[in-house]
Amino acid sequence: MPGWDRHPVRDVLAGEHGCPVAVDNDVNVMTLGEQHSGIARTVDNLIFVKIGSGIGCGVQIEGRIYRGAAGCAGDIGHIQAEADGPVCSCGNTGCLEALFSGEALGRQAEAAAKAGDSVLLAEQLEAKGALTVRDVADGAAAGDAVCIGMVRAGGRRVGQVLAGLVSFMNPSMIVIGGDLAALGHILLAEIRSVVYQRSLPLATGSLPIVMSELGARAGVVGAAVLASELAFGRPA
Numbered sequence: 001m002p003g004w005d006r007h008p009v010r011d012v013l014a015g016e017h018g019c020p021v022a023v024d025n026d027v028n029v030m031t032l033g034e035q036h037s038g039i040a041r042t043v044d045n046l047i048f049v050k051i052g053s054g055i056g057c058g059v060q061i062e063g064r065i066y067r068g069a070a071g072c073a074g075d076i077g078h079i080q081a082e083a084d085g086p087v088c089s090c091g092n093t094g095c096l097e098a099l100f101s102g103e104a105l106g107r108q109a110e111a112a113a114k115a116g117d118s119v120l121l122a123e124q125l126e127a128k129g130a131l132t133v134r135d136v137a138d139g140a141a142a143g144d145a146v147c148i149g150m151v152r153a154g155g156r157r158v159g160q161v162l163a164g165l166v167s168f169m170n171p172s173m174i175v176i177g178g179d180l181a182a183l184g185h186i187l188l189a190e191i192r193s194v195v196y197q198r199s200l201p202l203a204t205g206s207l208p209i210v211m212s213e214l215g216a217r218a219g220v221v222g223a224a225v226l227a228s229e230l231a232f233g234r235p236a
């Protein structure tokens with residue numbers, strides 16, 4: 001995050017408010033929320049994938065969030081999903097989030113509108129001047145083939161990366177959350193089909209891949225859990 005490197009967020013907030021402060025990244029907090037009172041209440045090994053402006057995942061192993069050596073575990077948005085793909089904000093090419101994220105979808109939708117591939121998107125672009133993931137979601141729900149194709153292509157790429165993670169970690173559930181979860185069952189169906197096809201049956205035999213139950217509340221619930229663990233300790 002340019003401009004925020006080494007900024008002492010925790011100390012600044014603690015000084016400002018005169019109380020202890022817990023800081024964590026968005027997807028770890030969402031994972032905690034979903035695990036505490038969402039769809040993942042009964043599991044101890046969980047991957048929570050947040051697909052929004054970027055893509056990241058929270059990793060919970062044996063009941064605890066795994067943060068890695070420098071706190072950046074789960075940064076799957078920069079795993080390469082296509083060798084000659086578009087240039088990513090990180091400077092590399094073909095990263096997962098350069099191909100499928102809110103920003104990438106808006107860009108692809110505008111390109112499709114300008115190329116005349118989708119009448120529906122062209123109309124929206126003319127009316128609004130810019131397109132977002134919401135237009136793609138609405139288009140897909142209305143049966144627009146180009147929008148459905150974009151969501152499917154994105155789901156396939158997410159699925160390819162997740163299939164690798166499943167083989168590596170053997171989670172007992174994968175939860176999909178974030179703004180692009182609004183793309184709904186088309187996205188979910190594509191992710192499921194790739195993960196189930198590409199991972200070994202032993203790992204996927206009882207692996208639910210589901211949408212977040214808490215939706216936009218996952219982060220707030222998780223942050224409350226984090227604060228409560230800081231104040232009262234972690235329940236045994």
Ligand SMILES: [Zn+2]
Pocket residue numbers: 077078088089090091092095098
């Ligand atoms: Zn990248």
